[in-house]
Amino acid sequence: AMGLAVGLSLQGSLSNFAGGMLIIVFKPFKVGDVIEAQGTIGTVHEIQIFVTKLINGNNQTIFVPNGSLSNGTIINYS
Known part of the structure; x- marks a missing residue:
């Protein structure tokens, strides 16, 4: 039961970590690009592992979580 509780509590963090790895590997955008994601438009200042x-x-x-970035629509204006 304790293992299940720990696994469920880490689910969001692991999703963000996996999303960060996908962004770093496939590079749909880079630092300096203007993007629209999750209803916000902005210039990418930094790509971290989780956000x-x-x-x-x-x-x-x-700060946009990488899990939602990798699963959502990204419009790159650059």
Whole structure:
């Protein structure tokens, strides 16, 4: 039961890790590209293992989980 609980609690983190690896390997975008994903538009500032850091037009920092990025639609304007 404890193993099941730990596995379920790590499910989101493992999804983000796997998404980060897919982004790094297949490179649908790179640092400096302007992308639209998860309803936000911004310039890719940094690609990390679990999240991608975007900066939008209002100079706000947006962290998008890589799990949802790899499973969702990405529009690359660059």
